[in-house]
Amino acid sequence: MKTLAGKVIAITGAAQGLGRATALAMGREGACLALTDIDAAGLGATMDALQTAGVEAVSVAGDVTQTATHDQLLASALGRFGSLHGLCNVAGVLGAGQLSDITEQSFDHVMHVNCFAQLLAIQRMAAALKASGSGAIVNVASVGAMVALPMMTAYCVSKAAVIGLTRAVAAELAPHVRCNVVCPGGMDTPMAKGLLSGLSDAESAELVGKLTGRQLQKRFADPAEVAQALVFLVGDTSSFSTGSVFSADGGHTAW
Template identity: 65%
Template structure:
């Protein structure tokens, strides 16, 4: 497949989970990759996997809540590839569980990683994306559209991504497209961490609450959701902007 042949695509949160799967899916479609994550070891593993696919890649270990991280990655991508055609904001965190556990500092951290980081990334790459008539894909969550147990702050941060992304689509049109993917549960280290955070005898019940409303009652694989991001970066979605794509197994269908 070569839907992204010689296009340069940025992926945040690429050290594991959906971010890694997205970077690899882009590489298999012929893209060059610029990847970033705070997890240096995981990022190195992702870089090696991308190189094994025969793709070109630059990697930066950094904090996505800092503008300078994104401006540096932009400089690296342009230096290596000459342009930037796609930006996938995948980095995210879950945050605290029950309302009784939430502190102001935790709220700020979740909002910064899940929403502010995306805004800063877009700010850093906007000029280059205008030059290339590129595409932005922001990852939100089914939690932006429905309430999820133990995730009040997470849901708030992902709902903010929806509003921000629509505004970005309006502001950057017609040169740049901006769309959102709202996944349901994905079988990632972050999801497994959530399940592990509750007592063992409560995990099956929590999993049932998370997937029970889905028409396809299971977690997605990271690769399944990554293919949605590939589509939204590719020219196949050239007339799609300001849209929200629900990759949630039918959770929001009823």
Template identity: 35%
Template sequence: MSATPPLAGKVVLLVGASVGIGADAARVLAGDGASLMLVARREGPLAEVAAALEKEGHEVAYTTGDVSNAADVARFVQSTVERFGRLDGAFNNAAMTQAGHLDAVSEEDFDRIVAVNVKGTWLCIREQARVMRAQGSGAIVNVSSIGGLRGSSGMGAYQATKHAVIGLTRTAAHDLGPAGIRVNVIAPGPTESPMLEQTRINIPGGVETRIAATPLRKAGTGAEVGNVVSFLLSDRASHLSGVILPVDGGFLA
């Protein structure tokens, strides 16, 4: 007799689902039995991910939205409830990267990365929590980075936002735990994705140096990250909240 998929019967909202870790995680979560609402800014790649999953027989819907816009976030959370009737889990994966020494970053660039990575995460938590409080249960996974747990030269604004996401997660775990809502955060190391390719361009040799310092001597894959997200959203992680979980091949060991 085959085992019940770990996310069977669960409705999951995946924000930042069109490419990279988000698209790979969508495939993992769908394969683990979740009904998915996928969200991203660009409709074309998002529709392709959704169509591929639907072709495989998974229950998937999608909508576009900008996490830095409060009205957009409220709309796509509500759309999830309207489409599926509830919201059991959320993976807040929308993020942007930005390279440059702190004294060379423009105010405009700094404001934009904070708006997406920090404000966007907060807006998602806020709207998801409103639904989950009414249900009396739920699980949220946010995305930080190994850059949220240490510093290095050349990506200070990005790393500042990833430290902030960890702070938001820890506070949310305290605020929402009494309502039956678990909130955790993953901290990926170098993971094959368009964002990693951009980092290779922005900081020549930086990615390779980190991989060389990683005990497993390789970059991760989006599917490997997705497996960890699936675990944290499932009932197998029922007593985990406020956890910062590196998915980094041992880099921070």
């Protein structure tokens, strides 16, 4: 039996990486989907893949830091499917660089995309999730919310804020809507490849070594592996989990 049959799930950041992997995984489990991303071309490619797989979906290209994007996404979901059962806040940016490189503008951008956008999506969709009778929110943070990552100070701060957001939302929306957070380790995504693209081979190898060196599994994850954590937390099989921090980090935080 498909674990998300009859569910309508909204997913941000669905154009690539973990967002696309999550959409495909949830589609395979029977969910109907409402997707958004600022990358219209990438979002279209995800929609094409879902259509090929026979998954029903709607999409809205837009900036997740803007209220209008979430309002349009919710309206599209309700207009097409009549309800909303889940929200997966996947959209994010890296914001990597030296401590001395951080400016007010760059810090504000990372915080807005990685944390404020999640708050905004939850605000706009909370009533619909409650009305569904089994609402679930899954936020995506990072292993960087719990341990230091090299050259990612602003990113780590923003992802730590997501854990605080998740717990506060879980408390406020209980018992009607559950809210949990997934903290992935390093993943083989276009965003990660973009981080490494500007480095020399030696610098790239050094950074990858730092990112994976403490992991029990000495590799980057395939996004499809991490997507399974979101499938579990948005579905009814995790019905007693809320306010929880779920690590999918290859053992980075195990020791």
